[in-house]
Structures are given as structure tokens and as C-alpha cells.
Amino acid sequence: MQKYSVFSLIKNALSNHEKWDLAWKDPSPKNEYDVVIIGGGGHGLATAYYLAKEHKITNVAIIEKGWIGGGNVGRNTTIIRSNYMHDDNALFSEFGMDLWRKMSQDLNYNVMFSPRGIINLAHSDAQMNVYARRGNSMRLNGIDAVLLNREQVKEIIPMADFSENVRFPIFGGLMQPSAGTARHDAVAWGYARQADSMGVDIIQNCEVTGFDVSAGKINGVRTSRGNIKAKKIGLCVAGSTNILAEKLNMTLPIETHLLQACVSEPVKPVLDKVVTFGAGHFYISQSDKGEMVMGGDLDGYNSYAQRGNLPTLQHVLTEGIAMMPFLSKLKMLRTWGGIMDMSMDGSPIIDKTHIEGLYLNCGWCYGGFKATPASGWTFAHTIAQDRVHDLNAGYSLNRFNTGHLLDEKGLGTKTWIS
Amino acid sequence: MLHIKCPHCGMRSQNEFSYGGDASVKRPELGKDISNEEWDNYVYNRKSLRGKHWELWQHLSGCRQWIKVERDTATHEIFKTLKANEEIS
Numbered sequence: 001m002q003k004y005s006v007f008s009l010i011k012n013a014l015s016n017h018e019k020w021d022l023a024w025k026d027p028s029p030k031n032e033y034d035v036v037i038i039g040g041g042g043h044g045l046a047t048a049y050y051l052a053k054e055h056k057i058t059n060v061a062i063i064e065k066g067w068i069g070g071g072n073v074g075r076n077t078t079i080i081r082s083n084y085m086h087d088d089n090a091l092f093s094e095f096g097m098d099l100w101r102k103m104s105q106d107l108n109y110n111v112m113f114s115p116r117g118i119i120n121l122a123h124s125d126a127q128m129n130v131y132a133r134r135g136n137s138m139r140l141n142g143i144d145a146v147l148l149n150r151e152q153v154k155e156i157i158p159m160a161d162f163s164e165n166v167r168f169p170i171f172g173g174l175m176q177p178s179a180g181t182a183r184h185d186a187v188a189w190g191y192a193r194q195a196d197s198m199g200v201d202i203i204q205n206c207e208v209t210g211f212d213v214s215a216g217k218i219n220g221v222r223t224s225r226g227n228i229k230a231k232k233i234g235l236c237v238a239g240s241t242n243i244l245a246e247k248l249n250m251t252l253p254i255e256t257h258l259l260q261a262c263v264s265e266p267v268k269p270v271l272d273k274v275v276t277f278g279a280g281h282f283y284i285s286q287s288d289k290g291e292m293v294m295g296g297d298l299d300g301y302n303s304y305a306q307r308g309n310l311p312t313l314q315h316v317l318t319e320g321i322a323m324m325p326f327l328s329k330l331k332m333l334r335t336w337g338g339i340m341d342m343s344m345d346g347s348p349i350i351d352k353t354h355i356e357g358l359y360l361n362c363g364w365c366y367g368g369f370k371a372t373p374a375s376g377w378t379f380a381h382t383i384a385q386d387r388v389h390d391l392n393a394g395y396s397l398n399r400f401n402t403g404h405l406l407d408e409k410g411l412g413t414k415t416w417i418s
Numbered sequence: 419m420l421h422i423k424c425p426h427c428g429m430r431s432q433n434e435f436s437y438g439g440d441a442s443v444k445r446p447e448l449g450k451d452i453s454n455e456e457w458d459n460y461v462y463n464r465k466s467l468r469g470k471h472w473e474l475w476q477h478l479s480g481c482r483q484w485i486k487v488e489r490d491t492a493t494h495e496i497f498k499t500l501k502a503n504e505e506i507s
Binding site: 300400 | 420431433436437439440455458459461462463465466467468473489491492494
């Protein structure tokens, strides 16, 4: 594989950039692999990469119905953070933060990780107390957290609405300075390129049509490009998990929902933090191109349509304008939608299943992007060792049965009710 | 925007409704011994299929009645609406 560096850039500039290698190959599926990963999104590609890198398992195929990185890894708002209160979520995410910091060097691919900090705004005394508690929990787990009062928030984001007579005055906020954003497509492409260079087959335009299961063991997968045998199969298809679960006769604690995001026209640098509204569901950051990147609530009903409806978008942007009134002057450039696995406690599932050799990675709700490296790392461990790692032990499938829910937001069993 | 035909009020915009989840889920009968698995299926597990889906909506900013709606989860097309006490055929 050609290494990307300033020297290779100069060298290729001299030949008009016509001699770059392809970043990954386009192989046809073989008859058999040691491991098949279904889903060529961020998590699937990361899983294949860590299988090869950490566990030396390189006879691996990633099969993807469409093209790699065309699902939620290409549709998110690129926020990376680990500001969780519960130990399982906090330790998992903070492990991921370490991988994010090293990712560009590790993958020899610029993922443009930008640890610019995230501020969750508080709009009442009660919310300040909750944030103080969450901040303390984070610090106990070694995650940086700073509780800001109104004046401190005003210094950092003066463009927010600090006038006196507003419905949701800003009381302060909780900041995680090490949080940030990254270039989402680059994450998928970087993992794909490295996985490919270590021998992983990335097979696109290959839809799963069924599974071969006998005597409680998985033997292979049936696809639109032929049958593929494998003793181990990992599902990384958040958004389509329920469709594949049906083919396996499994019913999961997951509903599939639609989430929208949007960007404004590009403007000069105005916001150098990720900011979330505390009285509703709205988050915003500014991309390197200058667009304001925004998102918020689910559309609220089960959906597989990768496009949204206007009422939700209007509701979300109303919150945005309440928080930062200057947004009302901007034109909207693009809106789009992606489909989410909404798990019943708001936390993901990375676990073995009752079928031997079948592994499950799903239920990411709207927090999948930041988890990409940690999810891939722990899922690769779970598949390679046939047992969960301490980091994903809390993300078990049977926690709903045993009552060990990971209910970070306290929303109960219907996470789409907000 | 979705337009939902409330069986009590007629065609109204989605803004007047709130969503209530899968309408085919049945609560285990009261007073009957039930297994953890049955309870799990009722509280947590959902098929959430792509395609036709019976679901509950409440006409919150209208007559406040709960209704059943058959909707396609891929195209958002609505086929049929029923009152809450009418059985899905």
C-alpha cells in the first residue's frame, strides 16, 4: 500500500495525480472466510481493521448492500465525546477517545479530528445540579469535565442568546474540552484502506438474503452475489438490524427510527465549540467549510425512509433559533435523514447471540459515530476471542431480561418518547 | 408531512398527533402466570419491520383519542386507520 505523506503528495503532483493507487480493491466474494462482517459502515470497517491488526485474523470479508460509508457514517453530525455518567458508557467512550486521538497516525489517513470541546447548556438550577453530578462522575472516570457558570459560557459562546427575557435563559453549562468533531467520511475510508491493505475483502453491492444456521450454529450467509461460508459472522448494520434479525427469527429490543440533520450555507468562523441546547434536543457545530451543522429530535415514528418530514425539522430549528438567534438569518443548504437502531434503554448492544458464531453490534441510537473506533475494537475482540471484553460487558443483549439496563438518559423503555 | 385520517375527526396533519408505537403488541393477561420471556417480549422486543406496520397514534391536539394506523415504514404511505377498540383484521 502506498503511504500517504507530504513526499508522496509532491511525487504524485509531478505526475498530475494520475498515478495514485486505488485506496481499496473491488474483489468478488470467495466461497469461504474465517469471519464475515455484514455492513460496510464505520463500525463494520473498524471491526475488520481491528480483527486484522489486533487479532491477526485477515481472512475476513465485509459485505455491504450499497457502497461503504453510505449509511449513517456518512450522515451524522460528526460529534465525538465521552461525557457520560454511567461507568459502562463512560469507560467505553473514553477508551474510544484515546483511539480517536491516535487515529490519523494509526490509519495514515487524515480524519481531521478536531478536539474543540463540547458545551451542554443548562437552563435551570436543577439542570446545573444534574450537570455538576454528571461532571463529577466523568472526572471520577478520568474524563475532563468543567462546570461553567453563565458568565463563563458567555465568554466562550457570546453569540448564544444571553438576553434577559427569554423562555430558556442560560444558567451555565457542562463542558468536555477534549470532545470535538472529525471528518466522518474519512473515518470510513481510512479504516477501509487499512483493512484492505491487510487482506480484508471489501465487497460492495452485495445484499444479504439469508443465513445458513444448523444445530444452533452459523455456517454461512446467502447473498445476492452467492453463498459465503463462515464460522463467524458479525452484524454491524445499525438501521437495518431488524430486517436481518427477522431473517434469523430473532426479535430484538430495537425499533428503527428516522433522524434528520441539516447544514446552513457556509459562513465565516463564528462557533469553535460543539453546543447542545439543554431545554430540548438540538446540537450545533461549525464545519471546516463554514457550514453550521445541526441536528435534533427523531421524527418520532418507526421508519426506514432515509429522508425526513418538515414538522420535525421546523421544531428542531425553532430550538436552535431560541438558543442562537443569528441562525434565523442563515439559508439552509441541505437536509437529510438516516435510520437509527433505537434500543430500548438508549444504549448499544455488542454481544454474542444464542446462535453460535453469530455476533451482534447494534442499537446505537443516535450515538454511533463517536463510538466507531471503540465499537470496532471491542466487537473485533468479542468475535476473535468468542467472549466479550470488559469494556463492552455492559452492552449485553440479555440485560433487558435481567434488568441491568443502561438508561443514561432516564427515558425508560421508549427512547423515541422525548 | 404525514396526513392521518382520524376515525373521529377526519383528515388532519401530523402536527396534531403523537406516536404511541407498535399496535400489534398485546399486554399479557392480568392474573395469569407469565414467564420472563413473555414479559420481555411485551416490554422490550419489537419486530419493527420495513413495510406495512400497525401502530398507535394519539390525536393529541384534536379529539385526544388513541387510534390505530396502518402505515408503510419505508414509503410513509397510510393505508387504513381504526378506532382504538377496533380489532386489526
